[in-house]
Amino acid sequence: MTVFTINEVRKTFINGEVKEEILKGVHLTLKEGEVTALVGPSGSGKSTLLTIAAGLQSSSGGQVIFEGNNITNMNQEQVRKIRATKFGFVFQFAYLVPFLTVEEQLMHMLDVSETTLNKREQKKEIDKILKLVEMDHRKKAYPSSLSGGEKQRVAIARAIIHKPKVLFADEPTASLDSKRSKDMMTLIRHLTKSLNLTTLMVTHDEEMLVFADHIIKMNDGRISQSTV
Structure with missing residues (x-):
């Protein structure tokens, strides 16, 4: 079942008289129970695409359709509520609150x-x-006593505790060594399948692509290749 449709999405930044087009009409669909990986060189637009899909920034054009609803037409409070209830987030660093236990x-x-x-x-x-x-x-431990891999596991638990439909992962293994990275991706893939999540992941590490159902290669603001 298709959960997300990203249709001709564009993003342009204007700095003074300089206009930079980061996304140039990107189209893709995301299905439940699947891991989709976005890869490409720095500046290709992959992280920008993820944050637009997640409602963390607005697009300059196109549509982001989630469960049949156009997020791009919603007000800030409507988008905030979707993020809080329907989306989960994992980043390069765990960003755990230091004075709270797991x-x-x-x-x-x-x-x-x-x-x-x-x-x-x-x-x-x-x-x-x-x-x-x-x-x-x-569960009674504080972040200061956890290893890097343990912190990321807690971050994943925090991302799925409210039973979201979509998991957004932006470089989730970038701060981990090779073994812990593979352990982390094994966990993310398992949770995607067992909880029927729709997972969109940005990564620079091509070794992690074996855990993806779909690989979207981006270059210069466009999708250059899509493989299953």
């Missing part, structure tokens, strides 16, 4: 997503997700 990180995310679960149900859901990412034994 369990509290996820509790905070549930609050942000305006969950209807009571506190007992929230704790039960947190235990379930932490077990899924193999971090249940560290």
